Amino acid sequence: MACERLNESSAKKLLAGADSFLFDCDGVLWDGRGVIPGSLETIKKLKALGKKVFYVTNNSSKTRDGYLQKAKQFGFPATVDEIVCTAYIAALYLKNKQFKGKVFVVGNTAMGQELDAVGIAHTGIGPAPTVGGIPDWVDLKWDSDIKCVLVGFDADISYMKILRAASYLQRPECLFVGTNEDTHLPVNNSATRIPGTGTMVIAVAFPAQRKPVIVGKPEPPMFEELKKLHNLNSDRCVMVGDRLESDIGLAKSCGLKSMLVLSGVTSEAELPKPNPAQATGSDIPVVPDFYTNCLGDLGKFI
Amino acid sequence: MACERLNESSAKKLLAGADSFLFDCDGVLWDGRGVIPGSLETIKKLKALGKKVFYVTNNSSKTRDGYLQKAKQFGFPATVDEIVCTAYIAALYLKNKQFKGKVFVVGNTAMGQELDAVGIAHTGIGPAPTVGGIPDWVDLKWDSDIKCVLVGFDADISYMKILRAASYLQRPECLFVGTNEDTHLPVNNSATRIPGTGTMVIAVAFPAQRKPVIVGKPEPPMFEELKKLHNLNSDRCVMVGDRLESDIGLAKSCGLKSMLVLSGVTSEAELPKPNPAQATGSDIPVVPDFYTNCLGDLGKFI
Numbered sequence: 001m002a003c004e005r006l007n008e009s010s011a012k013k014l015l016a017g018a019d020s021f022l023f024d025c026d027g028v029l030w031d032g033r034g035v036i037p038g039s040l041e042t043i044k045k046l047k048a049l050g051k052k053v054f055y056v057t058n059n060s061s062k063t064r065d066g067y068l069q070k071a072k073q074f075g076f077p078a079t080v081d082e083i084v085c086t087a088y089i090a091a092l093y094l095k096n097k098q099f100k101g102k103v104f105v106v107g108n109t110a111m112g113q114e115l116d117a118v119g120i121a122h123t124g125i126g127p128a129p130t131v132g133g134i135p136d137w138v139d140l141k142w143d144s145d146i147k148c149v150l151v152g153f154d155a156d157i158s159y160m161k162i163l164r165a166a167s168y169l170q171r172p173e174c175l176f177v178g179t180n181e182d183t184h185l186p187v188n189n190s191a192t193r194i195p196g197t198g199t200m201v202i203a204v205a206f207p208a209q210r211k212p213v214i215v216g217k218p219e220p221p222m223f224e225e226l227k228k229l230h231n232l233n234s235d236r237c238v239m240v241g242d243r244l245e246s247d248i249g250l251a252k253s254c255g256l257k258s259m260l261v262l263s264g265v266t267s268e269a270e271l272p273k274p275n276p277a278q279a280t281g282s283d284i285p286v287v288p289d290f291y292t293n294c295l296g297d298l299g300k301f302i
Numbered sequence: 303m304a305c306e307r308l309n310e311s312s313a314k315k316l317l318a319g320a321d322s323f324l325f326d327c328d329g330v331l332w333d334g335r336g337v338i339p340g341s342l343e344t345i346k347k348l349k350a351l352g353k354k355v356f357y358v359t360n361n362s363s364k365t366r367d368g369y370l371q372k373a374k375q376f377g378f379p380a381t382v383d384e385i386v387c388t389a390y391i392a393a394l395y396l397k398n399k400q401f402k403g404k405v406f407v408v409g410n411t412a413m414g415q416e417l418d419a420v421g422i423a424h425t426g427i428g429p430a431p432t433v434g435g436i437p438d439w440v441d442l443k444w445d446s447d448i449k450c451v452l453v454g455f456d457a458d459i460s461y462m463k464i465l466r467a468a469s470y471l472q473r474p475e476c477l478f479v480g481t482n483e484d485t486h487l488p489v490n491n492s493a494t495r496i497p498g499t500g501t502m503v504i505a506v507a508f509p510a511q512r513k514p515v516i517v518g519k520p521e522p523p524m525f526e527e528l529k530k531l532h533n534l535n536s537d538r539c540v541m542v543g544d545r546l547e548s549d550i551g552l553a554k555s556c557g558l559k560s561m562l563v564l565s566g567v568t569s570e571a572e573l574p575k576p577n578p579a580q581a582t583g584s585d586i587p588v589v590p591d592f593y594t595n596c597l598g599d600l601g602k603f604i
C-alpha cells in the first residue's frame with residue numbers, strides 16, 4: 001500500500017468519518033520560526049465543526065499547564081484537557097494501574113509535578129553528583145518503598161542516578177516506565193546534537209538489562225489513556241503528524257486514521273514506497289493513510 | 303559441537319600446541335575473596351615452560367602500570383608488557399592508525415594518561431556539569447581539531463558530555479571508539495547494580511546514531527594490537543576466561559584456542575549445549591574448546 005496525497009474528495013471523507021483529531025505540535029502546528037501558516041485556521045475550523053482536538057507531544061519536560069501556555073503563546077485556542085504530554089500520561093498510567101509505592105524518577109520538574117498532581121510519591125528531581133567509588137556504591141541504602149523507576153528527559157542525568165535506577169530495577173516487581181525514546185531534539189544547527197529522552201531511557205535500560213514500558217508515541221499508552229478519559233472511538237480518530245515512526249506509528253499501533261504533513265522532518269522523498277510483497281515484521285513500512293504539504297491544506301477543504 | 307572437559311591428554315596437547323596464554327583476570331586469577339587457589343602456581347609453571355603470559359582485562363579505569371600494581375598485590379609475577387587493558391589498547395589503536403587530531407574523551411584519568419603516553423592530544427578528564435538550556439547548547443562552540451570520540455568508564459558522565467560527544471560524531475570523519483561494552487561490574491550484592499562501560503558507550507551511541515569500534519573483548523582489536531606488539535601466532539595462542547561472551551568470544555573472533563574456567567561468572571549448567579543444526583548467525587552459541595573448574599586444573603598437568 002502506497003500513501004495517497006490528500007485531495008478534496010478524500011479530505012471530505014476523512015472529515016465525515018472522524019470525531020477527534022490528534023495533532024503532533026512541532027512541525028505540524030508550529031516550528032522554530034513560529035506558527036506554520038494555515039494550521040491555526042484549520043484547528044479553529046475543526047472546532048467550529050464540533051470536532052474534538054488534542055495536542056499530543058512526546059515532550060516530557062512540560063506539565064500540561066506548561067505546554068498549554070506554549071500553545072496559547074502561538075495563539076492556539078487550547079484548553080488544559082486538550083493537552084497530552086508524556087509527563088502527564090506517565091503519571092496517569094501509574095494512577096490507572098492503582099500504583100502503590102514510591103517512584104524513583106530520572107527526570108525533570110514537570111514529571112515530579114504531574115506525579116504530585118495524581119498523588120503518587122516520588123524521590124524528587126535535581127542533580128545527583130557522583131560521590132565515592134565502588135565500595136561505597138555497593139553499600140548504598142535502598143528504599144523498600146520504591147516500586148517503579150520512571151525515566152524521562154533529565155539534563156541532570158548522572159552515574160549515581162543510573163546506578164540507583166538500575167539497582168531498583170533488579171527487583172522483579174519494580175515497574176520500569178519511560179516517557180519516550182526520541183534520539184534527539186530538532187534544532188536548526190546540524191553541528192549540534194541535542195540528545196533526546198531515549199538517551200536517558202537506554203542509559204538505564206542497558207545496565208539494568210530490562211525493557212521499559214514506553215508511554216509516548218508510537219507506543220499505545222498515550223492514546224489508550226486519552227481514550228479512557230474522553231471516551232474516544234479509535235475508528236473515528238485521526239492522528240496528524242510530521243514523523244512516520246512516532247506519529248504515524250501511534251496511529252498504526254492504536255488503529256487510528258493517519259495523515260502525514262510535509263511541514264516538519266519528513267520530506268516527500270522519504271514517504272514509504274509501495275509495500276514490497278516480501279516485507280514482514282519490522283520491515284513493513286509505516287504508511288500514513290494520507291499525506292499533504294501542511295495542515296492548512298486540510299483546512300482549505302472545510 | 304559441545305565443549306569438552308579438560309583431561310590430562312587434552313591438557314598436554316593444549317600445552318604442546320601453544321606458545322602464548324592470555325588470561326582474563328577477575329574470576330580466573332583472582333576474585334573478590336583473593337587469589338583463586340592454583341592460579342598463581344599455574345602461571346609460574348607456564349612461565350617456567352617458556353610460555354608467554356598476558357593479563358587481558360576490559361577494565362578501562364586503570365593504566366597498564368595501575369593494573370600491574372594490582373596483579374603484583376595478588377603476588378603474580380607480571381611485567382608491564384604483559385598487561386593488556388582497554389585504556390592502553392584504545393590509545394595504541396589510535397596511534398597505530400596514525401591518528402592526527404584531538405580526542406574528545408568520555409572517560410577516566412587512566413584513559414587520559416594512556417593517550418598522553420602515546421602523544422595523542424585530548425580534551426581532558428573530569429566532571430562537566432550541565433549548565434544552561436537548549437538555546438545555549440545550540441550555540442556551543444565546537445573544536446575543529448576533534449577527530450575522535452573515545453568512550454570508556456566515566457563515573458562523571460553527564461548530559462553535557464553526551465551532548466558534546468554526540469555533536470562531534472555528527473562529523474562523518476570523526477572516529478568513534480569505545481573501550482568495551484560490559485553491562486555491569488560484578489559485585490557481591492545482588493541489590494546493587496554497578497553500571498559498566500557499555501552504559502557510557504550506548505548513552506553516546508544512541509543520540510549520535512553511530513556504532514562505535516569497540517577495542518575490548520570480544521572484539522578483535524584487543525588481540526590484534528597485542529599480536530602486532532609481540533609478533534604472536536594466533537594458532538598458537540590460548541585464551542582463558544570465565545565469560546563466554548567476552549573471553550571465549552574474543553578467542554572465536556581472532557581464531558585462538560579457548561578454555562573456560564568455572565571459577566567466575568559461568569556455571570557448568572550455562573555451558574553451551576550441542577550446536578543445534580538449525581542455528582545460524584548470532585544464534586550459534588559461543589563454545590570454548592575446553593572447560594575446567596579452575597585454572598589450577600591446567601597446572602596439575604604441567
